[in-house]
Amino acid sequence: MGHHNYEDAKKMVWKGCAVLGIVTLIEVFVSLLQKGHVISGLEDVSAVVITAALIIGILSIYKAYYIIYNFMHMAQEVPGLRMSVLLPTALLIWGMIAFFQEGASWGERRALIKEKNEVSSEDAIKPQGMLLKKIETEKLQ
Amino acid sequence: MAENTVHHGEAHETTEELWSGGKQPFKASYGKLMMWYFLVSDAFTFAGFLIAYGALRFSSPSWPVPDFVFSTAPFGIHGAPLIFVTFMSFLLILSSVTMVRAVQEGHRENQKGVVFWMFLTVIGGAGFLGCQAWEWTNLIYKECMTVTRNPFGTHTENGTYLNADGSQSTAADDTFKPGMGYLIHHAHLDDHGGDHGHGDEGHEMTAEEAFLADANSAVAAKNLDFDNLPEAGVDFPGFRLNEEGFIQRKFITESGIAAAQENGPKAFGALFFFITGFHGFHVLSGVVFLLIIMLNAGGGLYAARKNGYEMVEKIGLYWHFVDLVWVFVFLVFYLL
Numbered sequence: 001m002g003h004h005n006y007e008d009a010k011k012m013v014w015k016g017c018a019v020l021g022i023v024t025l026i027e028v029f030v031s032l033l034q035k036g037h038v039i040s041g042l043e044d045v046s047a048v049v050i051t052a053a054l055i056i057g058i059l060s061i062y063k064a065y066y067i068i069y070n071f072m073h074m075a076q077e078v079p080g081l082r083m084s085v086l087l088p089t090a091l092l093i094w095g096m097i098a099f100f101q102e103g104a105s106w107g108e109r110r111a112l113i114k115e116k117n118e119v120s121s122e123d124a125i126k127p128q129g130m131l132l133k134k135i136e137t138e139k140l141q
Numbered sequence: 142m143a144e145n146t147v148h149h150g151e152a153h154e155t156t157e158e159l160w161s162g163g164k165q166p167f168k169a170s171y172g173k174l175m176m177w178y179f180l181v182s183d184a185f186t187f188a189g190f191l192i193a194y195g196a197l198r199f200s201s202p203s204w205p206v207p208d209f210v211f212s213t214a215p216f217g218i219h220g221a222p223l224i225f226v227t228f229m230s231f232l233l234i235l236s237s238v239t240m241v242r243a244v245q246e247g248h249r250e251n252q253k254g255v256v257f258w259m260f261l262t263v264i265g266g267a268g269f270l271g272c273q274a275w276e277w278t279n280l281i282y283k284e285c286m287t288v289t290r291n292p293f294g295t296h297t298e299n300g301t302y303l304n305a306d307g308s309q310s311t312a313a314d315d316t317f318k319p320g321m322g323y324l325i326h327h328a329h330l331d332d333h334g335g336d337h338g339h340g341d342e343g344h345e346m347t348a349e350e351a352f353l354a355d356a357n358s359a360v361a362a363k364n365l366d367f368d369n370l371p372e373a374g375v376d377f378p379g380f381r382l383n384e385e386g387f388i389q390r391k392f393i394t395e396s397g398i399a400a401a402q403e404n405g406p407k408a409f410g411a412l413f414f415f416i417t418g419f420h421g422f423h424v425l426s427g428v429v430f431l432l433i434i435m436l437n438a439g440g441g442l443y444a445a446r447k448n449g450y451e452m453v454e455k456i457g458l459y460w461h462f463v464d465l466v467w468v469f470v471f472l473v474f475y476l477l
Contacts, residue, residue: 009245017238021231028227031476035208037222043320053477060472064465071241071461081167085177092188096195103196111202 016070020063027059176455180462183423187466190419191473194412201406205293207475209322213279226475229272230467233424236265237464244457247450252438255450259435262460266428273421277414285327285387286410292325292387294405300394302348305355307378309393312348317392325387325402326353328360328367356380356388413474420470423463430456 029038034052036043043049068074074082158164167174198204208222218224239261246254280286286293302315317323346354359377367386374389375382381389381401389401434456437443443450 006245006249010242013238013241013245016241017234020234020237024227024230024234027472027476028223032208032222035206035222037208056472056476060468060476063468067237067461067465067468071237071464072458077169078167081169081174081177084167085181088181089184089188092185092192095188095192099192099196100199103199106196106200107202110200 012070016066019066023059023063023066027056030055030059170451172451172455173458176458180458183462184466187416187419187469190412190416191469194416194473197406197408197412201408203295203297203405205291205405205409206295206320206322207477209324210293211276211475213283215275223475225272225276226471229269229276230471232265232269232272233464233467236262236269237461239265240457240460244450244454247438247443247453250444250447250449252441252444255443255453256435256439259431259438259453263428263431263435266424266431266460270421270424270428273417273424277417280413284324286413288411288414289407290385291405291407291410293409294323294325294402296321296323298394298396298398300392302352303379303391303393305352305359305377305379307391310348310352312351315348315352323390323402325389325404328382328386328388329357352379352390353388356390360388416470417474420463420466423466427456427460427463431460 030052032038033042034049034056068086074085165171165174169177211226212220212222212224214221214225214228239258243255243258243262246258284292296317297319299318300316302310302317304310356377356379360382363375365375365382370382370384370386372384374384380391383389389403391399391401393399434452438450438453443452446452
């Protein structure tokens with residue numbers, strides 16, 4: 001490695017340090033904004049909460065990309081190695097969608113069971129469904 | 142060999158050469174290639190844990206608010222959300238940067254440079270572990286969170302707390318809204334109410350500190366046997382003392398329902414200690430390997446190999462991966 005290259009490489013490292021540090025600070029700021037620490041009341045606006053979560057997620061992926069490509073020198077590896085390491089992780093996209101969906105479904109079931117458990121026996125014997133419809137039609141006649 | 146290749150066809154020549162050794166797949170050495178694939182498998186392990194965290198979080202009606210749970214730092218700093226953990230992230234980023242420098246010095250066969258930058262990396266890693274040790278100690282001993290107990294709850298409705306004597310509190314910070322976190326405190330038997338908190342330092346007591354002081358003296362007045370609390374807990378006008386001795390504050394919601402604080406989702410403690418512990422274990426083993434390789438480099442072992450300090454490059458890959466995983470642990474546990 002020539003002298004000039006070495007100096008360039010050294011500069012790249014400190015640039016990387018600054019990039020990762022600044023991105024982390026932005027992430028923390030957006031997270032605090034999302035939780036209503038910077039401007040109170042913002043934590044109740046769901047559009048802000050979702051957008052902030054997306055921004056933080058994308059910035060984290062950018063950090064991951066930066067570490068892999070510049071610190072682990074993935075950019076200098078042959079495409080075959082690059083793909084054999086990076087492509088399998090694409091499976092995780094499926095993993096996230098499937099398991100988050102599944103988790104949300106557990107939550108819905110839990111809420112449904114809780115709701116049913118809270119129904120008192122008096123409510124339960126009130127006319128429901130077709131019976132209610134029959135009573136109403138009889139009333140109209 | 143050379144003569145053979147002349148007589149046989151192109152395809153045959155390549156096959157023979159490939160199988161006779163000396164050719165590196167993907168132009169990477171065996172060690173580096175296997176380090177990459179080890180990291181892929183480790184990434185899947187971590188991803189599995191983090192996805193499990195996400196699935197459980199989605200399944201739960203409420204979840205501890207990270208910026209409430211992680212708002213304490215050493216030197217008595219309170220109510221500083223995410224500050225300490227941001228500092229920890231910076232430590233790890235810095236140690237990653239010094240690691241890149243060590244690898245660069247290795248390529249130049251600069252032994253002193255390699256040892257110097259690896260030493261700084263070790264310090265960064267050890268500093269991170271120290272911070273994590275403090276964070277865990279604070280969570281376990283001060284805030285009583287364990288693998289099976291999570292005293293961090295979240296409100297799901299608007300409401301107002303009761304005072305220790307059962308009357309409705311009028312303090313502004315005793316009202317809450319959905320999404321606000323709370324921490325259930327253990328009763329302090331050692332301090333006799335009144336002077337709880339920092340009242341003596343001229344610092345004004347918060348509504349919560351005032352409540353806890355009253356609650357603690359009410360508990361102390363009852364002379365309970367703390368090793369043998371009734372299964373159903375002990376009822377007080379403004380709070381419930383559960384069978385483990387925790388003070389669960391009572392409140393009235395906007396819709397008029399009277400209730401007491403409940404522990405948050407149990408899985409939170411287990412997930413937190415297991416996942417950050419697994420990452421911490423990676424940092425610990427990274428520090429141990431860095432130390433070994435640093436000592437070997439200092440002893441001239443890698444200089445003799447004349448391969449541009451490849452061993453330093455391999456431990457470098459592992460160390461950057463530890464930093465990479467922290468990016469996502471930080472995202473999932475602290476930022477979201």
